[in-house]
Amino acid sequence: MDIADIATSEYVAVDADQRLGKVRSIFERDNPKGIIVTEDGEYAGIITQKQLVQSHVEDNAKAQALTRSAPKVNRTDDVREVARVLVEGNSKLAPVFESDRLWGIVTEDAILEAVLENLDALDVEEIYTTDVVTVTEKTHIGQAINHFREHGISRLPVLDEDGYLSGMVTTYDIVEVVVRDMNKSTRGERAGDMDRILDIPVYDVMSSPVATTSYEESVREAVSRMLDNDYAGLVVTPEADDRMVAGIITKTDVLRALTFTEEDHMDVQITNINLLDTISREEIRQRIEEVADKYQQMQVQHAHVRFHEHKEKMRGTPLIQCQIRLRTNKGQAAGSGEGYGADSAFRVAIDKLERNVLELKGVLADEEYRGQLLRKLGEL
Template identity: 65%
Template sequence: MNIADIATEEFIQVDTDERLGKVRSIFERENPKGIVVTEGGAYAGILTERQLIQSHIADDAKVNVLARNNVPRVEREANIRDVARMLVEGGTKVAPVFEDGDLWGIVTEDEILDAVLDNLDVLTVEQIYTDSVVTLEEDDRLGKVINYLRENDISRLPVVNENGRLSGMVTTHDIAEFAVRTMERQHKGDRSGDTDRMLDLPVYDLMNSPVETIGREETVSAAVERMFDHNYAGLVVTPDDDETIVAGILTKTDVLRALTYTEEENMDVQITNIDLLETISREDIQEAITDVADKYQAMQVHHAHVRLTEHKERLRGTPLVYCQIRLRTNHGQVAGSGEGYGAETAFHVALDKLERNVLELKGIRADEQYEGQLLRKLNEL
């Protein structure tokens, strides 16, 4: 399947000279996945809501200081699996679509997921959700929320009460919406919403509640339909017998990533923010992860995901990079993370942690097998 009939010619565009304040208002009013940025009528990049949330740039700055021109460009006849990979690895929910070298339109993750929805009932939530999740407490402040979103390169955070039970959800869109309302009050002369007081707001006052959840045994198609019905980009995953316990998160990006899974002999490795790679290639990463996985012969790796996140800190011009490696295997998920200056260093730190976790899993499985053999012998007495 290609995206010729999926992409759309309808999209919002702004010029590079437009003020960021106006763009914030567009996101608040229209809630687009992204905005196409043009210069003199020609394509110049994409601007997303997450970029606005994660930046500290004033509203009177121009759009060109934030527009991303490294978002993958998609050909109108491209294969849907390849486009899904481009969106995930490019860390974007929208990409420009070109035809014969000219900007034709855009394609979004929602349009792709809607096109394949009927095929997603072969997958369960448990097969693709993320079980490593960052949570907030109800009395955490907005400043902490923003830092968590930025540091973990995520768009939503579950909120738990004093008993550790799920009580709400806060997203980048919630923060953007609140910021726009606050700025409107300031423009009218109401100083009650100044920046310091905004950042001191407890998350309880901002979060959405109740929270939509999904059980681990439910189908991915049911999960996506629920996201569409409520206009959510993600759901909290819970054990099937308790909807108040946070077991993980399932996002539309997780589902897109699943579309790229292959049955090829070589391990399928997906890299988020692949543009950070400079001194190491995808092939090097694939070979290194395969070597680690081979240390546990009983483990079959279905998919490997490498996420790279760049921090502002630098050492002699080289950025500090955080790397997380996550393997989805027939024995569950195994992960390793670490940071270093440059993507290659960060990857190898994370790889070392992954190897330790793989060997630990191997030891646990060996202990379980020994315990099983011992029990059988005891039963024979």
């Protein structure tokens, strides 16, 4: 299927000179996946909701201050390749070009709707994310925003004082309360109002009850619920207790699954691939395969490597966080680390991954041993 079948020429666009206050109000009113920014009538880039929440740029600044590039695709590109481009570019939409001219956009929702009937082949358990960042009901909005920045995420499950799932707070929830309160204030009052907003507990802005799914549900059913209710993700809970947070499945997880291949070598997907400096995709793949090859019974079906840039720098080199997640026939394994430059961060993360894989292998071995003992006892 070509992307031309699902791309659209209808999109929200603003001029690079437009004030960010106006851009924020567009997100609140229309809830787009992103906004196309033009300059002198030509495509300049995009602005996403996540950028607005994570930025300290004031409302009176121009849109160009937050404009960033997005992965460009052609109308004839394959849907699977576009899914990969969106994931690796950490983007919810991509501008679609035809003969070097901006024709329209394609969003993650459009892709998921197009492939929905094919998602029955997967269960949530096969692709969900186990490493979940959570907050409590007393966590302040300012602290939640720091989590969004630090981990490059857009939603946080909220737990009550007993550690049970209580709600969900997203970047959209925060944008909504900020725009609403800022619209009530004059310019001179806004600095104080922003401080007050940052001190509000997430309990006051979170959504509740929380939309959940279980391990056994098909990905098609989960995605249908996301699309019908405009959810970006669902909390994964054990079948026996929907108050516990076992993981989360997002639209990005599903897009990533669409790119899985049946090639001879491991399929490795990299998010924010533009941050790679002295290390290549091939070197990353080879190093992960070396770890996997040490444990012959553990077959890696897919690897996801995510890089996230912090503002801190050393001699011009940014502090990078690297997260590695493996989907294997023995379950999921993960490792993360930080370093100055992508190469350094990856090396720390791969070392942590290897330790975690070894621990997982040990746990599985213990379970097998216990199973053998029980079978022998049953034969006595």
